[in-house]
Amino acid sequence: MAHHKSAIKRIKQNAKKNARNRHISSTLKTYIKRVREAVEAKDKEAATVALKAAIPVIDKTATKGVIHSSNASRTVSRLTKLVNTLG
Known part of the structure; x- marks a missing residue:
């Protein structure tokens, strides 16, 4: 266990x-x-609704720094492409 105050704080x-x-x-x-x-499930409507819900979450995750912005962009692009294949 850490002994310095700063180390204890960093652990927390x-x-x-x-x-x-x-x-x-x-x-x-x-x-x-x-x-x-x-x-x-080949459900275009549900996929579109799910995608619209997912995009803000993906962007927010990138903003928070949990994932890289390029990763977020790539994920959105791939999911959009996937949903568009149902067209």
């Missing part, structure tokens, strides 16, 4: 950030999964 901060990042990542994965499931 890291634990807090880790919990927040895990929650945000988990939420992100859930939204992406909903889009993919709707596409697998």
